[in-house]
Each structure stands twice: as structure tokens, then as C-alpha cells.
Amino acid sequence: MIRGASLVAAAVAALLVWVVSTPLLGVELVVPGQGDAEPMEIGPGMIVGMSLASGLVGWGLLALLERFTSKGTLIWTIIAAIVLAGSMLSPLAMPGIDGAVRVILSLMHIVVGLIVIIGYRIPNSR
Template sequence: MTITTATTATTATTMTSTVAAAGTWSVRRVRATAVGAAVAANTALYLAASAAGTDFLLTDPGKAEAHHLIVPEIAVFTLLFGLLGWGTMAALERFTRHARAAWSVLAAAVLVLSFVPIGLEQASAATRAALTVIHIVVAVALLPLLRRPAGR
């Protein structure tokens, strides 16, 4: 009887570990998909806006030289901020019980603050509108998917 109880306890522990690992993998896959979706959506949005005539030409106030945004910049910045969001969510989940609420507030603040440079740069209305939409697309892609609890 003792051997059966020990075997059952070991099997239950192994099953719990396997389910936890599968849940973690599922959350990682969903979050990686969210980041990938944000990158793909912004790349497509940039290409569509460029095809429609948006120049993506930015000039910093006080500087004469303009900078033309290109697809790799859009993709890399989207990837960078997506991964930063994912990492922040993972850190919050590790250190606080209210990770989803804290992350949502932080993400909303970052989104609002991301509009400041758009207002400061000298750019055409089409460029400003496209950049605003690009910033919103990142939030739309990441917010719901990164808020998924790690325990599910």
C-alpha cells in the first residue's frame, strides 16, 4: 500500500509540473504571437501608408536635416517595445499580485507619452496620422494578449 501511495504522489507531482510547464509555454506562445502581430501589422501599415503617399519624413525642432523613417526602423522599434512590454509584464508577475492592473496602467501611460514626440517633430499631417495609428496598433496588439494571466 505504501508503494502505491508514493507512486500516486509522484505521478500527481509530475502531472502538476507538466501542466504548469504547458501553461507557461502557452502564455509565452500567446505573448510571442502578440509581439509578432504588432510587428507584422506595423510593417504592413507602414507599407500601405507609403504606397498611399505618406513620406515619413521627420525633422527635429531646431535641426535642418530631415530623417526618413524606413521599414526596418518601424519593425525594430515595434519589436523592441513589444519585448520590453513582455519583459515588464513578466517581471511584474514575478514580484506583485496585481501585475495585470499595474501593467495596464503602465502600458496606457507609455502609449499616451509616445504621442509627445509625434507632436514635437516637424512632419506632414499624413506622417503624423500614420505614426499615431502605428503607435495605437502596438497597444491594440499587445494590451489584450499580454494581459493574459500566466496561470492560464
């Protein structure tokens, strides 16, 4: 139950970052297209979808590790921290992104990652 709530909280938190940055502050979250691709607008559907998808993949990996090793939570936490750090390369290294967009996307990565990592570490009640 706690992990499910953490997953939803992570998606909602990322959406709140979008609400503050885009509708309230007027920052357009647009990343340039690679090659011939058109620029891509980062909207609420993509934010919630990616947050939920990444959180579900993490949850699945954690469940597998907990099932097959006594140190599953520790191993998962290390992997999750590495994945979070690696995911920061996308908004930080992508060329042509406005500074404000770079900060907002980085903040979304951090918010989702930390909520998932902290929430999933809380033992589930059975």
C-alpha cells in the first residue's frame, strides 16, 4: 500500500512542478527535436505517464530483488540512486534547452526519484 501511494505521490509531485512552472510561471516546457524531429512539448500526460512507468519498473525490480536476495532493498536503493543520477544527464546534457526548462526538468527527475526511493524503502505492511 505504501509503495502504491509513493508511486502516485511521485506522479502528482511531478505534475505540481509542471503546474507551477508552466501555467503559473509561463515557462514553455519544450525540448528541441533530435535530427529532423520536431520540438517536443512536455505536457501533463507525458509527465504523469513517464513518472508512473519509471516508478512501476522500479517497483518490479525491487520486488524481484526482495524475493531472491536478503539485501534486495539495499541493492535496489543503490541501483535506483545510480539510475536517478544517470537520468539527470538527459536534461543537463541535451543541447538547445533553455536554462529554465533545464532546471524544471531536472527538478521533476529529482522529485520523482526521491519520492520513489524513499517511499519504496518503507516496509510494506502485509
